Amino acid sequence: MTNQNKSDQSGSKFCEYCEHTGIIRHPYYKETGEEPLSPCPRCVLSVCKCNSEEPYFYYDGGIRECECRETRMKIDRIKFIYAASAIDKKYQWRFINEFESRNKLTDTAKSAAYDIIRSFPDVKKGLYLWGNPGTGKTLLSTIILTELIIRHAVEGRFVKISRNFFNRLRATFAEGSETYGTSSAIEREFAEVDVLVIDDFGTQRDSTWEQETLYNLVDARYEAEKFTIFTSNNSPLTALKDISGGRVLSRIKEMCRIMEISGPDYRETL
Numbered sequence: 001m002t003n004q005n006k007s008d009q010s011g012s013k014f015c016e017y018c019e020h021t022g023i024i025r026h027p028y029y030k031e032t033g034e035e036p037l038s039p040c041p042r043c044v045l046s047v048c049k050c051n052s053e054e055p056y057f058y059y060d061g062g063i064r065e066c067e068c069r070e071t072r073m074k075i076d077r078i079k080f081i082y083a084a085s086a087i088d089k090k091y092q093w094r095f096i097n098e099f100e101s102r103n104k105l106t107d108t109a110k111s112a113a114y115d116i117i118r119s120f121p122d123v124k125k126g127l128y129l130w131g132n133p134g135t136g137k138t139l140l141s142t143i144i145l146t147e148l149i150i151r152h153a154v155e156g157r158f159v160k161i162s163r164n165f166f167n168r169l170r171a172t173f174a175e176g177s178e179t180y181g182t183s184s185a186i187e188r189e190f191a192e193v194d195v196l197v198i199d200d201f202g203t204q205r206d207s208t209w210e211q212e213t214l215y216n217l218v219d220a221r222y223e224a225e226k227f228t229i230f231t232s233n234n235s236p237l238t239a240l241k242d243i244s245g246g247r248v249l250s251r252i253k254e255m256c257r258i259m260e261i262s263g264p265d266y267r268e269t270l
Helices: 003-010 069-083 104-119 137-152 161-169 181-193 208-223 245-256
Strands: 022-025 037-039 057-059 063-065 126-130 156-160 194-197 227-232 256-260
Touching: 022 069, 037 069, 069 137, 104 126, 104 137, 104 256, 126 137, 137 156, 137 194, 137 227, 156 161, 156 181, 161 181, 161 194, 161 208, 181 208, 208 245, 227 256, 245 256
Parallel strands: 126 227, 126 256, 156 194, 194 227
Antiparallel strands: 022 037, 057 063
16 A cells, blocks of 8 residues: 555545655754755655745646645745744754653653644643753753644744843843834743743842743733743742742743653763
């Protein structure tokens, strides 16, 4: 039985080889010079007639839309969204199968990531991943973000709480800054994006302004039921209990599944 026949029986025009998505990932794209994503060679490229020439039409007694156009347009949109996600370069285009489970804690966290990726957007809670440095918290969180963007073409952002969030907001208060007066727009961007990864949570200062700004961000995402992942070196039950009178901790406990990822620092073995 051909892959195309199998895909027909499954109710999808795509095949099992690409997990019925029409898209193939290339984890070693840097080494091979390939694109990170490409149309599936078995169910998409096998019927392609446009030779990948934009806007993916071909001539056959008239201008016709190629069978590959929908998939290629989706890949173009994914790449556009991904470019705006601000994921650090070293974590870009990493996939769930690449995440190495080093102990029971990381294995449990990886299973939770699989569940989120498979079930999204029908996911009731985000994640709060905490543990000592170098245990894969940031890697796993960016993998989840990458997988959700690829599978669902949803808008997503990666932000380090001090470097990307608070420093950007501070710059808006300086006259002459390119972003002067745009603090509300920046706060709204992070509050409303479909998926948000907040890295290094807990490294912020304890000023009244930072605490209130942090609470406003968490509360806005809580009220809008937006999917959020936090990573931190510290347990939220101790690190967050005094921030904004415990209101931040209260919100996070309701909106996230709290999971510890502790163990040896993998960077010490490199």
